[in-house]
Structures are given as C-alpha cells and as structure tokens.
Amino acid sequence: MKCKKYEEKIILYLYGELNEKERADLLSHIKECSGCAQDLEYTKKVFKALDDSKEEEAPQANWEKSWKEIRSTTKVQTREKKSFLLTQRWAYATAALLVVFVLGALIGRFWFFPVKESPFRAGAAPTAMNPALIEYMDDLKPILIEYANYTSSEGTEETMLIDKDTLRSLLVQNLLLKDIIAKSNPSLLPLLDDLDLVLKELSNMKRGDKQTPSMIKELIQEREILFKMEIFQSM
Amino acid sequence: MNERNVIKSAQNGDREALRLLFEENRQKIFSLAYQYVKNVEDAEDILQETFIKAYRSLHKFNPQNNMRFSPWLYRIGINCSIDYLRRNKQRKMHDSGSDGLDNVSSGTLSYDPEQARSRKEIREKIDHTLNRLSGRQKMIFILKHYQELTCAEIADYLNCSEGSVKRQLFRAVSVVKKSLKGLIMENSYEVQKI
Known part of the structure; x- marks a missing residue:
C-alpha cells in the first residue's frame, strides 16, 4: 500500500525537483515502505515508457512555407495601415474641399441674393432666443404677480422680500438678454427695461419698507408689464 | 549584429531582422507545438500564429528590461499552443497524430x-x-x-x-x-x- 504523502514526492524525485532534505526523507521512507518502493519502481517504468514514446527529434517545420504565410499576413497588415493612412488623408482633403464649397456657396448667396426680411418675422422673437426669454419670464412672473396683488397689512413686507442672490442673477440675465435681443428683436427692449427697473427697485428695498412694494405694484400696472409678458409668451 | 540591434531593426520594420529572429527560434517553438498536438500541420499553424502574434506585439518588447527575446517568444508559443488545442478540442488529435507515431x-x-x-x-x-x-x-x-x-x-x-x-x-x-x-x-x- 503506497502512502499518499509520498506519491507526489516520488514523481518529483524522478524529475529531480526535490531538495536534499526531501530526497533523504523519501529514500529513507522507501527503505521501510514496500508499497512506496513498488510505486517508485512502477513510476520508473512509466517514465521509461514515456521516454520511449518520445520521438528522438520532432520533424522539421516547413519553414519556407511558414515564413511565406507569416510574411503575407504581416504584409497585408502593413498595407492595411498604409491604406488607412491614405484614407485619412483623403478624408481630410474631402473635408477641406467641402468646407471651401460651403463657404463659397454661403458667400455667393448673401453677396448676390441678399436676404429680404420677412414681414412676419419682423418684431417676432427669434426662435433661438425664445427658450431663454421664456425661462426668464417664467422665473419673474410669480414675483411680479405677488407684487401686483400687494395690499399693505402687518408683516406682509417681510414675506415679500426676495433674496439678494436671486435678484442679482435676474438682473444679470436681463442685461445679457438685452444685449442679444437689441440686434435681433429690438421691440422687446422696452419690456426688458421695465423689468430691469422693477428688479432694481426690489434690490433696493429694505426690511420694513412699506412704500416700495406699493410703488412696484403701480409700476407693474402702469407699464402693463404682466400683460406684455402674456402677449410675448403667447407669440 | 547583436540580438538587441536585430530586435530594434525588426521593431522598425526591417523584414530581414524579423526573419532572423524568428528563424533562430522556429525549431524550438515547432518542436513544442508538435509534441503538444502531435500533428505537423497543426504544429505549423501554431508556429505561424505564434510568429504573427509576436510580430503584432513586437513594439511592446523592451530588451532594456533584461528581457530576452527567446523566452518571450517561447511564452507566446506556449499560450498559442494551449489556445489552439482549446479551439480544436472537438478534433481527435491522436487520430491525426499517427503521422508522428509512425515516424x-x-x-x-x-x-x-x-x-x-x-x-x-x-x-x-x-x-x-x-x-x-x-x-x-x-x-x-x-x-x-x-x-x-x-x-x-x-x-x-x-x-x-x-x-x-x-x-x-x-x-x-x-x-x-x-x-x-x-x-x-x-x-x-x-x-x-x-
């Protein structure tokens, strides 16, 4: 009966993979254990059979054939790389030609056939501007409605105060919108000026101030700010 | 020309240098592949795969890191052989291996x-x-x-x-x-x- 512990060691011993101590341990064990001694003898026979089955020399590779294959594969890759570069170069050239053509067409279009302003477009808010303006007015509307409905009573002013950061942001937006709209839709400028005035009054309003809310209410009503905003938003 | 220079030339696209590097190692790789698959044609396929793979990753080989080309290539050969056998597991390797046994x-x-x-x-x-x-x-x-x-x-x-x-x-x-x-x-x- 062979011992499990030495089974692996016998194989490693025959492969010369044991150190001195392990070797000595195995050999002294084999002297005492007939099962392991038998296993060693049998393993040696297996190794001999394996050695016999080993060919003295592997056949020679057909190197010329292999190299031809390798060469053609690597050649294709190089060609692919080149053609890729060429494709890129062509892509750049085509893109450049396209840019020149488009620019030429645009210059020619505006030079020889100037764009006539459509009567329908005059005064209308440019489509690109609409979202920013609508958003801006949506932010302002609730504030303006609150002031338009203002009635003086104890403590109302406290709740109507708007924080300084919000007001500053609305003022900056107003300034930017005015700058953009001045060229494309100047008819909206008076409304933005009115809103600017209201926002500045709100910014200057102090805690406990009872006069400014009434003044803002009058301003909103006199200048019909909410009405103008409604019209603009329905356009 | 020492090995380092040959590798450098091969990395720069010199086909003769590449051939020299591969030719020096071909029999070792082929012999391993042959013992593994026991078939000349399959072993040649593995040899080609090994060299093509090596060619593709040649730019990664850095002889300055005390790396030697032969073990690097041998490692690729080992992996290619294992992959090849995995891919062709359905095939009866020992049936086609009779050419080796008879010789x-x-x-x-x-x-x-x-x-x-x-x-x-x-x-x-x-x-x-x-x-x-x-x-x-x-x-x-x-x-x-x-x-x-x-x-x-x-x-x-x-x-x-x-x-x-x-x-x-x-x-x-x-x-x-x-x-x-x-x-x-x-x-x-x-x-x-x-």
Whole structure:
C-alpha cells in the first residue's frame, strides 16, 4: 500500500525537483515502505515508457512555407495601415474641399441674393432666443404677480422680500438678454427695461419698507408689464 | 549584429531582422507545438500564429528590461499552443497524430515485431491519455517531461506558482500511470537503480 504523502514526492524525485532534505526523507521512507518502493519502481517504468514514446527529434517545420504565410499576413497588415493612412488623408482633403464649397456657396448667396426680411418675422422673437426669454419670464412672473396683488397689512413686507442672490442673477440675465435681443428683436427692449427697473427697485428695498412694494405694484400696472409678458409668451 | 540591434531593426520594420529572429527560434517553438498536438500541420499553424502574434506585439518588447527575446517568444508559443488545442478540442488529435507515431525513430525500440507492436500500443495509449488532460495540464507535462524545463521555469512561463505546477504535474503523471497500469506490467522495462 503506497502512502499518499509520498506519491507526489516520488514523481518529483524522478524529475529531480526535490531538495536534499526531501530526497533523504523519501529514500529513507522507501527503505521501510514496500508499497512506496513498488510505486517508485512502477513510476520508473512509466517514465521509461514515456521516454520511449518520445520521438528522438520532432520533424522539421516547413519553414519556407511558414515564413511565406507569416510574411503575407504581416504584409497585408502593413498595407492595411498604409491604406488607412491614405484614407485619412483623403478624408481630410474631402473635408477641406467641402468646407471651401460651403463657404463659397454661403458667400455667393448673401453677396448676390441678399436676404429680404420677412414681414412676419419682423418684431417676432427669434426662435433661438425664445427658450431663454421664456425661462426668464417664467422665473419673474410669480414675483411680479405677488407684487401686483400687494395690499399693505402687518408683516406682509417681510414675506415679500426676495433674496439678494436671486435678484442679482435676474438682473444679470436681463442685461445679457438685452444685449442679444437689441440686434435681433429690438421691440422687446422696452419690456426688458421695465423689468430691469422693477428688479432694481426690489434690490433696493429694505426690511420694513412699506412704500416700495406699493410703488412696484403701480409700476407693474402702469407699464402693463404682466400683460406684455402674456402677449410675448403667447407669440 | 547583436540580438538587441536585430530586435530594434525588426521593431522598425526591417523584414530581414524579423526573419532572423524568428528563424533562430522556429525549431524550438515547432518542436513544442508538435509534441503538444502531435500533428505537423497543426504544429505549423501554431508556429505561424505564434510568429504573427509576436510580430503584432513586437513594439511592446523592451530588451532594456533584461528581457530576452527567446523566452518571450517561447511564452507566446506556449499560450498559442494551449489556445489552439482549446479551439480544436472537438478534433481527435491522436487520430491525426499517427503521422508522428509512425515516424518514430527505431533507435530506442526493439526490432522484434511483437515488442514493437506492444510499444506502439503504449505510445498510442500515452497520447490518448495526454489528450484527456486539460490543455494546461498537458502543457505542464510536456514542458517538464519532453522539454525538460524545471518547475520554476514552467511556473514563470505560465505565470503561476511553482506549487501549482508541481500539483498539476503530479495529477498528469498520475493519470498516465493509471492508464498504463495493465500495459506496463506485461512489458519488461529496464529501469535504472536508484
């Protein structure tokens, strides 16, 4: 009966993979254990059979054939790389030609056939501007409605105060919108000026101030700010 | 021209340098692949795959890191062989391997036809048994038994621990031992005394 512990060691011993101590341990064990001694003898026979089955020399590779294959594969890759570069170069050239053509067409279009302003477009808010303006007015509307409905009573002013950061942001937006709209839709400028005035009054309003809310209410009503905003938003 | 210069030239697209590098290592890779698949055509396929893979990753090879080209290529060859066998597992490797078995040199074999037949039977049994092992186990066995590498070298090539190589080698040899049990007992093999 062979011992499990030495089974692996016998194989490693025959492969010369044991150190001195392990070797000595195995050999002294084999002297005492007939099962392991038998296993060693049998393993040696297996190794001999394996050695016999080993060919003295592997056949020679057909190197010329292999190299031809390798060469053609690597050649294709190089060609692919080149053609890729060429494709890129062509892509750049085509893109450049396209840019020149488009620019030429645009210059020619505006030079020889100037764009006539459509009567329908005059005064209308440019489509690109609409979202920013609508958003801006949506932010302002609730504030303006609150002031338009203002009635003086104890403590109302406290709740109507708007924080300084919000007001500053609305003022900056107003300034930017005015700058953009001045060229494309100047008819909206008076409304933005009115809103600017209201926002500045709100910014200057102090805690406990009872006069400014009434003044803002009058301003909103006199200048019909909410009405103008409604019209603009329905356009 | 030393190896480093040849590698540099090959990396810069010099085909002659590439051929030189590959030619120096071709037989070693082919012999490993052949022992693994036991078929000349498949071994040639593995050789080509190895070199094409090596060509594609040649730019990553840096001889300055004390890296030698031959072991680097050999490692690619080992992996290509394992991959190849994995891909072609359905194919009966030992059936196509008859070309190798029939060409075995008779130097170590007896001329007695009876004994020759019996040894052929053993060889076929060994090949059949090796084909039943996992690709990695078979490779470890071939690297150890036929390529005569140390377990430490095998562990380095296969990127695993020496202990793992020893365990797998033990399992592979145990399977071979078991499969040859009846055949070996009937044949008398001369063994060296320890």
